[in-house]
Amino acid sequence: MRTVLITGASRGLGLASAVHLYRQGWRVVAAMRSVDAGLERLRAAAGAPADDPRIVGMKLDLADAASIPVAAQAMLDAVGAPDVIVHNAGVAAAGSAEETPESAWQQLFATNLFGPVTLTRALLPAMRARGSGRIVAISSMGAVRGMPVISAYSASKGALERWAEALSQEIAPFGLGVSILVTGTFNTDILTEQTPDYGDHHGPYGRMYEGIHAAGKAAVAKASPPEKFARALAQAVLDRKPIVRRTVGPDAGALAFMARWVPGLWVHHIVRMAMKIPGMGVLRSPSPAPTTVATAAAPLSPHQTTAIDFKDQVVIVTGAGRGLGRLYALEFARRGAAVVVNDLGGSMGGDGADGSVADQVVDEIRRAGGKAVASHDSVATPEGGEAIVRTALEHFGRLDAVISNAGIFGSVDFERLSADAWRRMLNVHLDGSFYLSQPAFRAMKAQGYGRFVFTASSAGMFGQPQEAHYAAAKAGTFGLANVVAIEGEEHGIKANCVLPFGFSRMVTETVGGDEAAAQIPFLQIIDPRLVVPMVVFLASRACALSHHNYSAGAGRYARVFAGLGEGWLAPAGTEPTAEDIAANLAKISGTQPFTVPTSIVDEVMQISARRGLGQDSASEASGTTPFSADSKLGDILDHPEAKAVMARHYPEMATAGPLLRMGRGLTLRQISGFPQARMPAERLQTIVDDLQRLS
Incomplete structure (x- = not known):
């Protein structure tokens, strides 16, 4: 055949x-x-x-x-x-x-x-x-x-x-x-x-x-x-x-x-x-050419989003009854998406419920000719997260993007922060993001496509006084989004975070409304509508980025990232002391040069390389035993016979895509040190023994 x-x-x-x-x-x-x-x-x-x-x-x-x-x-x-x-x-x-x-x-x-x-x-x-x-x-x-x-x-x-x-x-x-x-x-x-x-x-x-x-x-x-x-x-x-x-x-x-x-x-x-292209010189500008050099990353244009639509796509927006969430929902609907408008209708402190809050936004979308359905479920429970995703699938048959926007807010000094307030804040922001994203991830994985936009905060990245519980919840959101991005990559799923600044409900119900704005100039420039373009782009098919964080406020959009400095490497064989740390603090604290790791594996590889781990594998490969425990996974997978050995003894390769994709530069010995790899010493030795039998 x-x-x-x-x-x-x-x-x-x-x-x-x-x-x-x-x-x-x-x-x-x-x-x-x-x-x-x-x-x-x-x-x-x-x-x-x-x-x-x-x-x-x-x-x-x-x-x-x-x-x-x-x-x-x-x-x-x-x-x-x-x-x-x-x-x-x-x-x-x-x-x-x-x-x-x-x-x-x-x-x-x-x-x-x-x-x-x-x-x-x-x-x-x-x-x-x-x-x-x-x-x-x-x-x-x-x-x-x-x-x-x-x-x-x-x-x-x-x-x-x-x-x-x-x-x-x-x-x-x-x-x-x-x-x-x-x-x-x-x-x-x-x-x-x-x-x-x-x-x-x-x-x-x-x-x-x-x-x-x-x-x-x-x-x-x-x-x-x-x-x-x-x-x-x-x-x-x-x-x-x-x-x-x-x-x-x-x-x-x-x-x-x-x-x-x-x-x-x-x-x-x-x-x-x-193709109806203008002739040579027709589009030449009469004004002088710009004198600044363009950056490597293409800048966002306030007009570029006119080319992005969501026809035949389904988007979930949580906390969509008021504030930023409502603006997101209306814009997605305007661009052709069917929108699940989720909002429990509670206060900014997390009390009460009002189903009409979501219903009113749904009516507004439908009057404009769009498609929408209301969801009154809470993100703060596993059952609520499942129900929100089920609403999208039962009404529209698929799920393309999730905007995790629902949240609560409140300010209190750290020493006066109660355990109940701490738990409530993390339950809505961090637990809620997990309870919703997990069933949504499963649906997106089945269809081979999806976009997550998690709402984080500069408070979680940099800190904010009187917001220990809020900052911790948002910091956890970064970690959740990072792992969703890594595990989702092989399934066409992208995940990013937005760090919004907007004079919206969270500000008006806590800091104050027009009176506060009159006294605080910054509140006057953070129009919440200026956050919307960033969220729409990150949720669209046009977004090929993942594992990124973006701040959006006052018309300024910028990537926010955690960098890893070069640091100080103690001499091999020594036992550094606290005094050594003090003596080398300038190098340890230096921010130049730096890298932006895509996962923990990047840092492991950097440390391993600086300590010379795995450097003997090249000399071994040229001898009679081409592979060893110090051979890189990528070299093994690129060798047909060695790859067959791995497939025979390590069937987890078929399901460990994210780990292996990150780990091609690691040696077998290094990979075996990760519990997720499920490669104990006995299995490692069996694999190495068979690899060394290859001629």
Whole structure:
């Protein structure tokens, strides 16, 4: 039976191709991030029974490099080497080269280039051993000719083609070949809701975006159905030449022809006119160019959010009856989201309840033509958190974003703070965030996508007098969000914190209203509406960031982070004293240079490197025993035979994605020191013994 592995098989071109090849008698290994939902969709489209052995699910996230070899080995164990690998999965991003942030470039290259390279490397040994097989790279018109406002996507697909061409030369002597399919415009969701738009449509490129958008709408209206692509792919998998390049779609064929036979300047003008781009110099500004250098991270524009919508998305906002929460709920609804408006309706001190508070916001949204449902459940109990998530799923069928905003407030000197007040504050802010985020995480994991925006506070990061209980609760929120971000990454889930400053209900009911504002100038500038853009962005598909904290107030938006200084390293073999600490306090307390760890593993690796741990593994690797307890996990997973040893003795690799992704730079000995790794000394020794038997 012929076996084809198709990445990104849960929707679009991948789904259509999987259905078509299945109907032609192929065994289809459908690789996708969310296997359960994707397989159900595939079987329904193909008319296949649930137990059909010719449809095999494979959990794969190409952006998670550490998980790819493990997934590939699981496939080899289940069905053997594939006859064909179809590198179809891909992501896109819109925006000028200047406005597309570096994080988006990294995400595109991770999925569109590095993922296919890693997957192919993992499967090639088995395919070479069999002496036949084909690698099919799904490219794009952007690889033929770099396309405006999708420069990152064009670059990643161009790089994919160059890799595929080089690969064809290397594997042809082993009986393997490569096919490149240059696709035109097809009617899939990569053209619509799944593509984040980083363009500032009111900025310097606004007129260009307007023309390209108009041309794009016309192209989408004429786009071919995915089934047409599937028929072309069915021919490509049967190719026998060392390398074959095909164009799929009339627009792809026309562009390929022009790129080969028409002078480059002519092609430039043809594309410009077809995409309604202004001519050279038309957008030149009469004002002097800015003299300051742009920062590496793309700045937020107050106009950029006009390109972000939440059509067909569902958002939970807690504490949404008044203050900032109400503003969030109204804005999400205005942008097309179905909103669960959660509010118990209690006082700022946490007393009482009033269901009409949430109901009034729901009525306001519905009168404006939006979708919303009220939730009167408390976040402060596990049952309440479950009920809020259940409301979203039962009414709207999915959950895309959670804004944990509900909270209470009160000021008291630390020495007078009661245990009851301490517990009540942590119960609402920290426990409530956990009780809601856990069931929401499960729902998001099942669908392979989600966004969390946790409301933290500068009080929790920096401290605030008379707010020990509030500051502690918000500090705990940072820790919760960090772990949700780490564990959610492999499931398409992002988690970030917002630290808001807004003259809203929390201020008016505790500090005072207009009278206080008249006496405190800062209260006059922290319009709560200026917090909303940051929250909306972090909750959107356009946000590729995770594990970050952002302060928002008075129109100033800034990242807030915990940095790790270089510190002082005591001489090896010594026993430092308190006097040594005092003598080296300047180095210990220094803030330059510093790093921003992405997890505790980063600090472990830094300390280990400075102490020289694991440096002997390189010399061991060149001898007769290539691996040892001091070998790095990444080196082991990149070695097919060593990886097989790990898979045999350490099956937890299949479920320990976040830990292993963070730990590729650690040695086996270091990993065994983490209780979460479940690698006691006996198991470590068994693994090392088998690794050392490899020649």
